[in-house]
Amino acid sequence: MPKSFQRKSFDRWMSRNQGLFQHPPVIVENRKKHFNMRFRNINSAIGCTITSFDYSISVDHEGECWDLLDTWDLSEQRTPSGQYFCKACEVESRKLFPTRDALWEDHIFNQILSWANNNLLKTKWVCLFQYGKGTTEAKIVDENNLLIVMQDENFIKTIP
Numbered sequence: 001m002p003k004s005f006q007r008k009s010f011d012r013w014m015s016r017n018q019g020l021f022q023h024p025p026v027i028v029e030n031r032k033k034h035f036n037m038r039f040r041n042i043n044s045a046i047g048c049t050i051t052s053f054d055y056s057i058s059v060d061h062e063g064e065c066w067d068l069l070d071t072w073d074l075s076e077q078r079t080p081s082g083q084y085f086c087k088a089c090e091v092e093s094r095k096l097f098p099t100r101d102a103l104w105e106d107h108i109f110n111q112i113l114s115w116a117n118n119n120l121l122k123t124k125w126v127c128l129f130q131y132g133k134g135t136t137e138a139k140i141v142d143e144n145n146l147l148i149v150m151q152d153e154n155f156i157k158t159i160p
Helices: 005-020 100-119 143-149
Strands: 025-030 034-039 046-051 054-061 064-073 076-078 084-086 124-131 135-142 155-159
Touching: 005 025, 005 034, 005 046, 005 100, 046 100, 054 100, 054 124, 054 155, 064 100, 064 124, 064 135, 076 100, 084 100, 124 143, 135 143
Parallel strands: none
Antiparallel strands: 025 034, 034 046, 046 054, 054 064, 076 084, 124 135, 124 155
C-alpha cells in the first residue's frame, strides 16, 4: 500500500529524531488515511493514530477505546508564496512554515514527542474511570497520587 504524505513525512522526521524518544514509536498499522503506532516498552493499551488532519493518543480497555489521552488538530493552508500555516491557530499567533513537512513536524510530530517524553514514565500510571453506564475517562496519574485516585468510587483499574 502506498504511504500517505503524513506517513512519509513522519518517517523522514523519525529518522532524524528517534533518539529523542525515551520510548520510540513503532508503526503497527498503515492504512490509506491513517497509521497507528505503539510506544516501545509501553503497555500496548496506549497507542497513537496519525490521520491527514490530526493525531490522537488513546488508551484501550477490553478492546474498546476508553479515552483519548491527548489529541491535536491541524488545518493546513498554503499561502500564495508557497508557505504553510495552520488555520486552526489563532490569527495573531500563526506561524508560517517554509514547507508542509515543517508544519507537520511542529504541529504534530513534535507534539507527540513532547507528550510521550512527559507522560510515558515509570512514575506515571493510567487510571481508568467509568461514570454511570457509558461515560469513560482515563487520567495519567503520578505514582505519588495513585492511592488517593484509586479511592474514587468511579475508579476501574490502573495501567502501568
